[in-house]
Amino acid sequence: MIDSRADIHPSAELDSSVEVGPFSVIGPNVRIGAGTRVGPHVVINGPTEIGRDNRIFQFSSIGEEPQDTSYRGEPTRLVIGDRNVIRESVTLSRGTAKGLGETVIGHDNLIMAYVHIAHDCTIGNEIIFSNATSLAGHVEIHDKATLGGFTLVHQFCRVGTFAFTSMGSALNRDLPPYCLASGNYARLIGINKVGLRRNGFSDVAIQGLHRVFIRGMRGRAGRESHLDAMLAETDIPEVRDLIHFVQGSRRGILRGGRQH
Known part of the structure; x- marks a missing residue:
């Protein structure tokens, strides 16, 4: 299961079913769960915990020191869940002492080639990170968010569930759940109707989200009162989630563009 040309530190803890390809380096304070496959020329440093049945492709750098000038060698960590696919040349950094102290990646994510996830990020489940x-x-x-190729996300921003960005988008504010964004800098262009229908959302939920976008998110004037009024009159869970996300935004949400 472990190629003889791989370099595994004696303190690393690998389940007996873990596969490691040639010329990969696994450092101290690394734990890897059952069924995970590490390709050739991968570097994994710790403290890092990797769950079950992940696939890590060649030339990836996992759990390296954060790219932060305040980092002074503190024992921060990277935590990766189960069944993630991490493609070629992906870089995943550990956390920082001034942040969360850890970078967390959930389950069942597709992380395509050349993706970079920096320190102290919190990544959910079933997310698609397109190339670069x-x-x-x-x-x-x-x-369940989807980030198109070459999407850039500014520090401290949030991207909501089932949100979608087009290729080359640059996000400098929060992208609310169920919404589409495009451009540099990105603007909101509507509700992710295609993605929601593909995932079985009802027409009632989609129409309710669309009303929130039109009445409460395309402009700033009267936003607070519009959102409060819509929250009071709806019992649709998705609509309530969207409104709560917008109301709880510290960085502010992306500006609304023309309806797509």
């Missing part, structure tokens, strides 16, 4: 997506530090990506 880059996240700055302290970013939150919620479940």
